[in-house]
Amino acid sequence: xxxxxxxxxxxxxxxxxxxxxxxxxxxxxxxxxxxxxxxxxxxxxxxxxxxxxxxxxxxxxxxxxxxxxxxxxxxxxxxxxxxxxxxxxxxxxxxxxxxxxxxxxxxxxxxxxxxxxxxxxxxxxxxxxxxxxxxxxxxxxxxxxxxxxxxxxxxxxxxxxxxxxxxxxxxxxxxxxxxxxxxxxxxxxxxxxxxxxxxxxxxxxxxxxxxxxxxxxxxxxxxxxxxxxxxxxxxxxxxxxxxxxxxxxxxxxxxxxxxxxxxxxxxxxxxxxxxxxxxxxxxxxxxxxxxxxxxxxxxxxxxxxxxxxxxxxxxxxxxxxxxxxxxx
Numbered sequence: 408x409x410x411x412x413x414x415x416x417x418x419x420x421x422x423x424x425x426x427x428x429x430x431x432x433x434x435x436x437x438x439x440x441x442x443x444x445x446x447x448x449x450x451x452x453x454x455x456x457x458x459x460x461x462x463x464x465x466x467x468x469x470x471x472x473x474x475x476x477x478x479x480x481x482x483x484x485x486x487x488x489x490x491x492x493x494x495x496x497x498x499x500x501x502x503x504x505x506x507x508x509x510x511x512x513x514x515x516x517x518x519x520x521x522x523x524x525x526x527x528x529x530x531x532x533x534x535x536x537x538x539x540x541x542x543x544x545x546x547x548x549x550x551x552x553x554x555x556x557x558x559x560x561x562x563x564x565x566x567x568x569x570x571x572x573x574x575x576x577x578x579x580x581x582x583x584x585x586x587x588x589x590x591x592x593x594x595x596x597x598x599x600x601x602x603x604x605x606x607x608x609x610x611x612x613x614x615x616x617x618x619x620x621x622x623x624x625x626x627x628x629x630x631x632x633x634x635x636x637x638x639x640x641x642x643x644x645x646x647x648x649x650x651x652x653x654x655x656x657x658x659x660x661x662x663x664x665x666x667x668x669x670x671x672x673x674x675x676x677x678x679x680x681x682x683x684x685x686x687x688x689x690x691x692x693x694x695x696x697x698x699x700x701x702x703x704x705x706x707x708x709x710x711x712x713x714x715x716x717x718x719x720x721x722x723x724x725x726x727x728x729x730x731x732x733x734x735x
Contacts, residue, residue, distance in 0.1 A: 418644050423636045426696035433581055433693050440588020447591050452598030452674075453488065453501040455545050459515060461500040462532035463523070469495040471526065478522045484515050486596065496528075509535075548602040552583065555606055559613045567620055574697040575616050578689040582612045582682065589681045595674040604675045608682025611657075615650060615690035622646050623695065627704075635704055639695050647691070654687045 453460070465471070470491055475498065479487045486503040502519065505511040512535050520530065556579050564572030586605055590597050623642040630638055658680060665676040 418647050419640075420644060420647070421640055422643050422691060423639050423696055423699070425692070426699070429692035430696060433689070436585050436588070437581055440585045440591070443588050443591040447594075449587065449591055449597040450486075450594045451545075452486065452596045452601075453503055455548075455598065456503060458486075458504040458535070459500075459502040459512060459519075460532070460534050461502070461516070461519065461530065463498050463500065463527045464494075464529045464531060465496045465498060465526055466528045467496060467526075470498045472498070475500075475523065475526065478526075479519070482515075482518050482522055484518070488596070488598075497531075504535075548599065551602065552605060552609075555609055556580065556583070559609065563613075563617070563620070566617075567624060568703065570698055570701040570703040571620050571624075573701060574694045575613060575620070577697060578616055578694040579609055579612060581689050581693060582608055582685050585685050586678060586682055590674075590678065593677070595677060597674065600672070600675045601678055604678035604682065607679060608686060611683060612686030612689060615653075615686055616694045618646050618649070619643060619690050619695055623698065635699055639698065643691055643695055650687060650690065654683055657683050 465475075472489060472491065475489050476487075479489060479500070479502075484502050484505065488499075488501040490499055491497060492499050500519065502515060505515045516533060520527075556576065559579060560572050560576040563575040583605060586608055590601065595601075619642065622645045623639060626638045626642045626645070630641070633641075661676055661680045661683065664672065665680060668676055
């Protein structure tokens with residue numbers, strides 16, 4: 408608490424002065440991420456790559472996940488994922504597609520049954536997810552991400568000016584692409600849960616950006632004669648303390664999940680940790696400075712209509728400026 412009280416409520420940093428360096432850094436991050444994804448690729452999970460899915464119920468009232476994972480790792484069947492769902496003794500086992508045809512898949516299922524025979528009470532479901540289904544899930548994940556980004560940009564355009572919408576969309580694409588690059592570099596499992604993490608990152612980033620843009624618009628209306636660089640710095644500094652404290656508290660919870668949450672949610676958690684950091688960075692150092700390059704100035708901001716002007720327009724009277732209000 409004492410540390411939080413020492414955080415300045417009205418900092419005065421010149422963020423816009425660094426805009427060329429930060430924009431260059433962002434461009435490098437995006438290009439490197441695209442290159443790594445193209446060359447190294449993502450470590451696709453069973454959801455996208457296809458494989459074996461087994462739903463089992465263990466003998467014990469609570470599944471011994473470490474023991475199950477140890478036995479599955481000893482089989483050397485490649486990427487496997489074990490997690491509980493529903494009851495404490497209900498377990499979902501996912502195994503990557505084995506090289507070969509149906510015979511190899513059947514052999515992998517037989518090995519799994521033999522290795523877990525004394526731990527499993529009932530094999531409730533066993534099925535093979537083919538590569539065609541995996542490709543459909545990939546397309547659905549891409550479509551969901553694209554539609555989410557488009558909807559967020561449309562919301563910003565509706566609430567602000569087009570310059571804000573374009574800057575927000577660029578920042579969102581930057582966050583998503585660099586997150587994909589993060590997964591390509593770390594080779595963490597990329598599955599449907601990870602797609603959910605990417606969409607969560609987009610939502611977190613756009614929330615930060617909207618808060619910053621709202622303060623930018625407020626500052627533009629208040630300081631008509633200031634240069635745009637000064638207005639942006641005032642706006643960013645005005646929300647800086649809130650942004651940093653929000654990000655730090657979110658990161659504290661995510662780091663606890665990463666350390667104690669286990670391997671099932673490791674990819675999801677680390678993706679969110681990266682996303683919170685890159686989303687906070689892009690809101691301050693990318694989205695706001697881009698407004699300058701799109702020609703936004705205090706004089707170009709559309710002013711909201713006052714109550715008096717609205718009443719005069721509807722009644723056909725003269726506006727406060729002395730002009731005859733047009734008839735509706």
